[in-house]
Amino acid sequence: MTRWTPDPSFYPSPREAAGAPAEKLAYVAAFDRAGQQPDAIAVLDTDPDSDTYGQVVGWTELPSTGDELHHFGWNACSSALCPTAPHPHVERRYLIVPGLRSSRIHVLDTKPDPRRPTLVKVIEADELGKRAGYSRPHTVHCGPDGIYVSALGGADGQEGPGGIAVLDHTSFEVRGAWEADRGPQFLAYDFWWHYTQDVLVTSEWGTPAMIEDGIVGELLLGRRYGHAIHFWDLAKRRHVQRVDLGDQYQMPLELRPAHDPTKSYGFVGVVISVEDLSASIWVWHRDGDAWAVTKVIDIPAEPAAPDALPDLLKPFGAVPPLVTDIDLSVDDRFLYVSCWGTGELLQYDVSDPFHPVQVGAVRLGGIVGRTPHPAFPDEPLSGGPQMVEISRDGHRVYVSNSLYGSWDDQFYPDGVGAWVAKLDVDPERGGLTPDPRFFPRGADFRGRRVHQTRLEGGDASSDSYCFP
Template sequence: MTRWTPDPTFYPSPREAVTAPAEKLAYVAAFDRTATRPDAIVVLDTDPDSPDYGRVVGWTDLPYVGDELHHFGWNACSSALCPTAPHPHVERRYLIVPGLRSSRIHVLDTQPDPRQPQIVKVIGAEELAKRAGYSRPHTVHCGPDGIYLSALGGADGAEGPGGIAILDHTTFEVRGAWEADRGPQFLAYDVWWHLTQDVLVTSEWGTPSMIEDGIIGELLLGRRYGHAIHFWDLAKRRHVQRIDLGDQHQMPLELRPAHDPTKSYGFVGVVISVEDLSASIWLWHRDGDAWAVTKVIDIPAEPADPANLPDLLKPFGAVPPLVTDIDLSVDDRFLYVSCWGTGELRQYDVSNPLHPVQTGSVHLGGIVRRTAHPSAPDEALAGGPQMVEVSRDGRRVYVSNSLYGAWDDQFYPDGVGAWLAKLDVDVDAGGLTPDERFFPHGDEFRGLRVHQTRLQGGDASSDSYCYP
């Protein structure tokens, strides 16, 4: 008799997930801004006892050009252990890798050799459009009933509405659009949920024409980018509530709900306020039978000599923080906030989510600062901490420096290069320290820019849990 057992990287609760063994590998999305070479999934060695620690040990080129890899995720994760999951014995084996510009979706098998993922399927843009009515796929989440894939655009060149497509866990076929009733929702970006409460949350960025050539000043100052988050009935796939943060708060992007399934709150980062160039973090939480949001963190812009600023910022004489990613540790204690414009990663203790306390900060890069990494003190860095990934045990944080090709060019017109850093966390008192042994950069990425990182076995932004 065959005995089936769940994937050992799946954990029923966040409490158990923080005891998981340390990752040995990291998978990184790397893209060619010129769209003349294939993008790639790069594999890094993260085992400090390995002779290859901090180096590129695997490389998989994609079959086409012009994808612009951005966010990607696993086919399955700890949500497979939820009581409603119809597939408890799937494996965390395949990486689902969308191309934000091409609308192609690549499926890579990380077995039998996790250092050499193999492409096993490519879903064309036409299939995504035909079956789900979407284009420009963005965020991937492994749910208990399928793979959820947010998308920014509509099909056949339509600007929208953006929304969520569902892929089959095993065949990776596009099942269709998730929404049964989208209500007033039109703009899309991120998606995540409170699984045990049948609540799904989405955020807003812009339609393809609003983002693909960078920030459009007229749209930003006209307050035309997204400025709301949406709450949905996950089981009925129906829109429930829209909360407007105020149209001065442009681009609420990354969503990070509490990992503890008994909690009813989460954080969303706002890129910029058009009133003062500040960035902010907001908390969503219950308010009786409805949802409410409260601003809990303000990060001001930093004054700067216009001569040192890119053209887009010269009239303002300041560097905006540009909060473009956030991540919440699996124990829900620390929130990490990337300030890509000022070149800073901030750490906040959010044990009391309504009253965050800053406990750590590391500067790398920045539009004006160009802070060097301690392992290469004479090498000024462009870009800044952008995509953030936290290990399951909360002791390591990985940051990469590229945001999005068109944005890179606007804010760092002399180039962003390519680098990825690892920071060690003091999990008792808080605080961050760069690991001087781990700094792959420059030629190691063969001229490609690096964006999101996924950790072998799972990480803080990949898994959802149904037990406390």
């Protein structure tokens, strides 16, 4: 008789996941803005007892150039333990790594040597387009029945609609588009779900032409980027409701639902308001039989001398926060908000999701501030906290500093550099402290910029749970 033993990094509940062992490695997407060198996955040592702590200890280059690695994820996670579609035979073994510009999807095997992931498959752009009708793959989530990948564009040069493609867990073949009925949805970006409630949520950015060469001022001021989130019947794959935040709230991007599967709320970050350059955080929640969104955090722009600003911002005389990522701790207590424009990472206690309380903040970089890292106090930093990842126990937060190649160039025209910082968290009262021993930067990444980080064994934005 065959007996299946689930991957030990899978946990049925967020409570048990929060007690998981600390990560020893982190995987970081590194890309060449010029498209002349291959992009790579860098491997960082996160074990504080190691002689190579905080250093790049592994490096896997991809076979082509011009991919622009961005977001990526695991092939399988704790959702494999959900009773509606159990897959106890899958492992958290493969990294699914899309190229946002090339539309290729790379599959890297981390099992033979976790420090040196091996490329085992490339899904070319034409296969993704032919089988799913999409291009520009972006976000990866491991579902219990397959690998879900959002995409910003349509196939064969079509600007849209964007949507979600589904890959097979083991063969990595493209099964097809997820949507059976998309209703009014056209723009795409992030997605996630309340799995036990058969609810999927999606957000909006823009089509490839709206984002690939940088932010387009006329589109922004014309309020033509995304400004709504969508709710879907997960089981039937059908659109249920569009909720508009108001067209002044441009680009609701990252979605972070409560990890507790009995809860029916989540957070979405809005990059910018065209009325005052502020950023904001909203909560989605039930409103009778429908869904609603409520703004719970406003983050104002900071005045600045025009001479200190990039050309895009000179007419406004201010630095927008530019909330480009948020992340929610596995215990649903702390929400982290990256303000890539001002260089601030904010920490909120969201035990009451409708009344967040700020409990921590750290500044690194920033368009004007260029705040240095404590380990190098005389070295001004470019970029700012952008992608955020939290350890499963909530004690460590990792941030990287590049947003998207063409957008980096607009907001940091003198160069964005490359760095990854680790912040230690006070788990009782909140508060953030940069770790002076962990700050890989610059030449450590061989001329590449760095975007998303994934943690060995899972992290706060990799897994879904089906038990409270």
